[in-house]
Amino acid sequence: DTEVTQTPKHLVMGMTNKKSLKCEQHMGHRAMYWYKQKAKKPPELMFVYSYEKLSINESVPSRFSPECPNSSLLNLHLHALQPEDSALYLCASSQKSVNYEQYFGPGTRLTVT
Amino acid sequence: GEDVEQSLFLSVREGDSSVINCTYTDSSSTYLYWYKQEPGAGLQLLTYIFSNMDMKQDQRLTVLLNKKDKHLSLRIADTQTGDSAIYFCAESTSLYMDSNYQLIWGAGTKLIIKP
Numbered sequence: 001d002t003e004v005t006q007t008p009k010h011l012v013m014g015m016t017n018k019k020s021l022k023c024e025q026h027m028g029h030r031a032m033y034w035y036k037q038k039a040k041k042p043p044e045l046m047f048v049y050s051y052e053k054l055s056i057n058e059s060v061p062s063r064f065s066p067e068c069p070n071s072s073l074l075n076l077h078l079h080a081l082q083p084e085d086s087a088l089y090l091c092a093s094s095q096k097s098v099n100y101e102q103y104f105g106p107g108t109r110l111t112v113t
Numbered sequence: 114g115e116d117v118e119q120s121l122f123l124s125v126r127e128g129d130s131s132v133i134n135c136t137y138t139d140s141s142s143t144y145l146y147w148y149k150q151e152p153g154a155g156l157q158l159l160t161y162i163f164s165n166m167d168m169k170q171d172q173r174l175t176v177l178l179n180k181k182d183k184h185l186s187l188r189i190a191d192t193q194t195g196d197s198a199i200y201f202c203a204e205s206t207s208l209y210m211d212s213n214y215q216l217i218w219g220a221g222t223k224l225i226i227k228p
Contacts, residue, residue, distance in 0.1 A: 006155075042201055042218035043156065056215075090155055102216065104148075104156040 003027075004105035006091050012111045015081060021108045023074040023091030032074040033102065034066055035090040043090055049074060050096070081112045119202050119219035126227045131189040133222045135202030138183060142204040145178060147187045150221070151198045159187070159200075189224075197226050 004025045013019050023032065031050050035043035048056035049068040063085075065077040074091055088107040095101065116138045125131045137145070146161040162169045162176045162185070169176045175188040189196055202219040 004155075040199070040221070040223075042203075042221055045215065092156075101158060101161065102146075103158060106155040109153075 004091055004093055004103050006089075006105035006108050008108055009106070010109045010111075012113060013078065013081065014113055015083075017081075018077070018079045020078065021076040021089055021091075021110075023076075023105055024072055025093040025103070026072055027093065027103070028071075028095075029093035029103075030071060030096050031094045032068065033092040033094075034064075034074065034076050035092065035104075037088045037090055037107070039088075047076075078110075081110075083112050086111045117202055117204055117217050117219040119200075119222045121220060122223050122225065124225040124227060125192050127192060127194060129192055131187075131192045131196065131224055133187045133189075133200050133202075133224065135185040135187075135219055136183055137185065137202075137204050137217070139204060139206045139217070140180075140183065142206050144205045145176075145185050146201075146203045146205070146216070147174075147176065148201040148203060149198045150201065156201065192224075192226060194226050197224060199223050 007022045011019060033048050034046040036046055037043040045058050046060045047066040052068045052071055063080050067075040088109050090107045091105040092102045119135045123133055142164050144161050144163055147159045148156045149159050150156050160171050160174050160176055162178050167178055173190045177186045185202055199221040201221045203216045205216055
């Protein structure tokens with residue numbers, strides 16, 4: 001099983017809302033990632049969790065707050081977003097903290113109005 | 114800094130071979146990857162090659178690595194309409210002292226299939 005699942009598939013939220021994106025994997029991977037992808041662009045790394053600890057934060061604004069409740073789950077809490085935050089948010093996982101064979105979920109298409 | 118470059122578009126006829134090219138700058142790259150992204154979908158890992166290899170073949174896919182020129186290519190034999198997608202080249206290299214590796218991405222090549 002090489003599946004990473006993400007919910008919801010689509011999300012529309014206002015600038016004052018609070019919402020969360022969820023990601024789950026059952027491959028026993030110990031590294032999990034959040035990426036942001038704008039249309040026709042490569043993904044941009046936001047956060048990396050390694051063994052459930054935040055190991056990389058790529059200077060992401062505090063309106064994005066990641067959480068790793070356990071080794072299979074990764075959340076991204078959203079609050080007071082801006083319209084320019086509209087994008088496809090991708091979750092990925094890989095064995096340990098080495099980036100080879102990163103497996104991606106289908107993404108959450110976020111629109112901020 | 115590290116950089117990965119790809120041409121933005123490639124147009125091929127159905128049934129022909131597609132060759133997507135990528136160049137990178139970091140000679141300390143460990144793995145090089147090809148990801149496929151269909152419209153509205155996430156990224157699918159197609160194949161990868163370790164930096165001490167020259168070639169890897171997997172069914173219709175052939176990856177060639179020229180370390181001297183820092184050039185990576187992906188050949189898709191007998192291209193089908195289902196191969197229409199954006200193909201991203203990426204390299205992994207250690208950027209942090211704690212040996213976490215990061216993926217450096219190319220801009221992606223859109224493969225267009227002509228009937």
